[in-house]
Amino acid sequence: MVGVVGGGQLARMMHQAGIPLGIRFKLLADTPQESAAQVVGTTVLGDYRDLDTLRAFAADCDVITFDHEHVPTEHLRTLQAEGVAVRPGPDALVNAQDKGVMRAKLDSIGVPCPRHRLVADPADVTAFAHEGEGYPVVLKTVRGGYDGKGVWVVRDETEAAAPFLAGVPVLAEEKVDFRRELAASVVRSPSGQAVAYPVVESLQENGICAEVTAPAPDLDPALSDEAQQLALRIAGELDITGHLAVELFQTRDGRILVNELAMRPHNSGHWSQDGAVTSQFENHLRAVLDLPLGDPRPRAKWTVMVNVLGGDYPDMYRAFLHCMARDPGLKIHMYGKDVKPGRKVGHVNVFGDDLEDVRERARHAAAYLRGTITE
Amino acid sequence: MVGVVGGGQLARMMHQAGIPLGIRFKLLADTPQESAAQVVGTTVLGDYRDLDTLRAFAADCDVITFDHEHVPTEHLRTLQAEGVAVRPGPDALVNAQDKGVMRAKLDSIGVPCPRHRLVADPADVTAFAHEGEGYPVVLKTVRGGYDGKGVWVVRDETEAAAPFLAGVPVLAEEKVDFRRELAASVVRSPSGQAVAYPVVESLQENGICAEVTAPAPDLDPALSDEAQQLALRIAGELDITGHLAVELFQTRDGRILVNELAMRPHNSGHWSQDGAVTSQFENHLRAVLDLPLGDPRPRAKWTVMVNVLGGDYPDMYRAFLHCMARDPGLKIHMYGKDVKPGRKVGHVNVFGDDLEDVRERARHAAAYLRGTITE
Numbered sequence: 001m002v003g004v005v006g007g008g009q010l011a012r013m014m015h016q017a018g019i020p021l022g023i024r025f026k027l028l029a030d031t032p033q034e035s036a037a038q039v040v041g042t043t044v045l046g047d048y049r050d051l052d053t054l055r056a057f058a059a060d061c062d063v064i065t066f067d068h069e070h071v072p073t074e075h076l077r078t079l080q081a082e083g084v085a086v087r088p089g090p091d092a093l094v095n096a097q098d099k100g101v102m103r104a105k106l107d108s109i110g111v112p113c114p115r116h117r118l119v120a121d122p123a124d125v126t127a128f129a130h131e132g133e134g135y136p137v138v139l140k141t142v143r144g145g146y147d148g149k150g151v152w153v154v155r156d157e158t159e160a161a162a163p164f165l166a167g168v169p170v171l172a173e174e175k176v177d178f179r180r181e182l183a184a185s186v187v188r189s190p191s192g193q194a195v196a197y198p199v200v201e202s203l204q205e206n207g208i209c210a211e212v213t214a215p216a217p218d219l220d221p222a223l224s225d226e227a228q229q230l231a232l233r234i235a236g237e238l239d240i241t242g243h244l245a246v247e248l249f250q251t252r253d254g255r256i257l258v259n260e261l262a263m264r265p266h267n268s269g270h271w272s273q274d275g276a277v278t279s280q281f282e283n284h285l286r287a288v289l290d291l292p293l294g295d296p297r298p299r300a301k302w303t304v305m306v307n308v309l310g311g312d313y314p315d316m317y318r319a320f321l322h323c324m325a326r327d328p329g330l331k332i333h334m335y336g337k338d339v340k341p342g343r344k345v346g347h348v349n350v351f352g353d354d355l356e357d358v359r360e361r362a363r364h365a366a367a368y369l370r371g372t373i374t375e
Numbered sequence: 376m377v378g379v380v381g382g383g384q385l386a387r388m389m390h391q392a393g394i395p396l397g398i399r400f401k402l403l404a405d406t407p408q409e410s411a412a413q414v415v416g417t418t419v420l421g422d423y424r425d426l427d428t429l430r431a432f433a434a435d436c437d438v439i440t441f442d443h444e445h446v447p448t449e450h451l452r453t454l455q456a457e458g459v460a461v462r463p464g465p466d467a468l469v470n471a472q473d474k475g476v477m478r479a480k481l482d483s484i485g486v487p488c489p490r491h492r493l494v495a496d497p498a499d500v501t502a503f504a505h506e507g508e509g510y511p512v513v514l515k516t517v518r519g520g521y522d523g524k525g526v527w528v529v530r531d532e533t534e535a536a537a538p539f540l541a542g543v544p545v546l547a548e549e550k551v552d553f554r555r556e557l558a559a560s561v562v563r564s565p566s567g568q569a570v571a572y573p574v575v576e577s578l579q580e581n582g583i584c585a586e587v588t589a590p591a592p593d594l595d596p597a598l599s600d601e602a603q604q605l606a607l608r609i610a611g612e613l614d615i616t617g618h619l620a621v622e623l624f625q626t627r628d629g630r631i632l633v634n635e636l637a638m639r640p641h642n643s644g645h646w647s648q649d650g651a652v653t654s655q656f657e658n659h660l661r662a663v664l665d666l667p668l669g670d671p672r673p674r675a676k677w678t679v680m681v682n683v684l685g686g687d688y689p690d691m692y693r694a695f696l697h698c699m700a701r702d703p704g705l706k707i708h709m710y711g712k713d714v715k716p717g718r719k720v721g722h723v724n725v726f727g728d729d730l731e732d733v734r735e736r737a738r739h740a741a742a743y744l745r746g747t748i749t750e
Contacts, residue, residue, distance in 0.1 A: 016394040019387065019414050020648075022709030022721070039394050039416050195703075273395075277704050292700035299674065320397075325667035328570075329652050334397030346397070 006067025007034030275303025300351035381442025382409030650678025
């Protein structure tokens with residue numbers, strides 16, 4: 001029995017991927033309406049911040065893993081000390097939970113990152129800026145951020161005040177003048193087996209992953225190898241179990257810098273459901289159960305994933321029909337969530353030989369579903 | 376909400392295929408241990424032969440469909456009369472439930488079948504035999520058979536006695552001297568849209584589908600077209616909604632004859648989970664919901680499916696590990712069933728460009744899982 005903490009779409013898609021493996025699946029969710037709770041057979045409702053809830057949930061699980069990174073690290077340490085198989089383990093996961101810990105760890109193993117340091121107050125941000133090329137500076141709360149939340153790009157000391165209001169430590173980073181964003185994903189098992197997916201290109205809009213192209217077009221094979229090796233090295237050095245997504249900046253002068261780490265299936269890997277021999281969800285489950293890993297290679301020359309965001313119309317059903325009728329090759333993945341403007345409610349994958357065609361089809365479907373185009 | 380009657384592996388795989396479509400799924404199962412009941416969020420336990428149970432189950436469903444063909448036809452007629460969307464409908468489904476009805480219907484629309492007629496007793500079987508080329512003759516009870524059950528190949532009048540013991544009408548058919556068995560699958564929606572999968576070759580062992588190769592190797596394109604057209608015509612004439620598998624004999628003189636019909640996802644279509652753009656399970660769900668159908672074309676040059684049968688060892692786990700480690704490209708589909716000798720407990724799909732390689736890998740994995748080989 002695999003226990004998954006969190007009832008979002010990642011747990012939903014893990015469940016889907018686990019069915020062919022014959023895996024029994026149990027979910028800890030907040031409400032029965034959540035994305036994964038709609039489809040998983042065994043759902044326990046409870047608060048993942050409560051140690052006793054976690055302890056009771058884990059009691060009949062062979063292993064627990066995660067839909068998100070918000071479970072308190074100290075609770076995971078307690079569970080692990082009590083004999084629960086927590087994968088990834090708390091010592092690895094803290095690097096995805098706390099950006100300060102992550103930067104310090106990556107520095108210690110010599111992984112290239114944007115220039116960064118913890119800052120004490122707005123005046124310290126200005127000092128940080130002047131240590132480099134000045135403002136703008138990126139500020140991040142070390143915990144709690146996702147999808148652009150907890151991240152600010154500030155142009156002066158006045159703007160630098162906002163991040164400190166929460167009373168959480170703040171990390172300052174140089175604003176990298178990148179050519180594009182890439183993501184290198186690997187999956188690693190407790191016994192140390194690891195596989196690397198092709199490096200993908202990721203387009204972000206307003207801090208949210210909007211579109212992924214696999215593999216990244218026009219990527220120098222040497223840089224691709226470097227990114228894969230880097231991700232494998234991070235997974236090994238941090239002793240990560242399961243899927244690791246390393247979000248990268250490709251700089252204009254051809255270097256790669258680590259932006260963020262995610263230790264669970266990740267939006268940048270959704271293309272693999274229809275574009276790879278083994279999806280990130282299946283390989284994550286194989287890894288946390290220490291099963292041999294599946295082939296991560298692409299099945300198509302190009303696969304493009306575009307996120308479906310909610311638009312102004314709460315009912316997507318007619319748009320859904322239209323998109324299916326227009327493009328029988330479209331792979332639609334809906335999360336069962338209520339439609340709200342800007343909310344991720346699904347994604348589409350399209351694969352094929354012609355990148356322009358594949359990208360146009362995926363973008364069209366996502367825009368039509370959102371309602372920003374009507375033909 | 377789609378209600379599925381029956382908790383077997385077909386319902387399990389339908390559920391899996393429905394998750395990305397955002398479909399809510401409800402199951403009517405016998406026990407919580409059944410294959411689909413393990414993974415479906417909403418399972419109702421009850422007897423599918425009881426009208427009130429069916430009525431209560433269907434009350435909050437947009438449509439009901441089936442894991443098997445054993446629901447009494449008259450109950451389905453009652454539900455339909457009461458306004459329940461039953462797909463496929465009882466007038467279509469009866470052709471998959473009652474072989475006498477099916478043969479009469481196919482005769483009436485001019486579909487080529489083996490020589491056949493209902494027989495009254497063993498003496499009548501001998502008369503039937505002598506109307507053609509003599510014994511052996513195939514005898515089938517008109518209802519209740521599957522996976523070789525309810526089918527006898529008899530060599531003389533003494534052997535012909537057994538099928539009559541159950542008191543069910545018996546159908547006699549010539550024993551076709553076939554070159555091989557094929558299957559042509561189509562999916563049809565209530566609005567009349569239909570898609571045809573590539574015609575596959577099916578190998579049977581002891582009346583159970585053992586292996587499927589998609590597409591059927593060395594199949595004359597004209598015969599392939601004929602088989603697809605035949606399946607589309609049957610689906611239309613019988614007004615079938617959902618997946619229809621037409622099991623065919625390819626005779627040594629190059630004709631095709633209809634052996635059986637199945638109106639649900641079918642073992643001969645399991646290859647499509649990993650080998651087609653849209654699986655039979657997804658297209659069946661799209662059809663019963665009258666959603667536009669997905670592309671049925673193959674994604675690989677060859678896909679081979681081999682069923683995993685239970686062997687002498689109840690614990691397949693070590694074999695499972697071995698197979699995954701040996702072949703990272705193997706797609707294993709386990710049904711969550713207890714292992715019993717000869718029981719279908721899963722299947723494996725392998726795809727690729729080299730048919731011999733693909734077939735060897737699939738056969739090896741299935742044999743290793745069963746325990747008939749140990750290396």
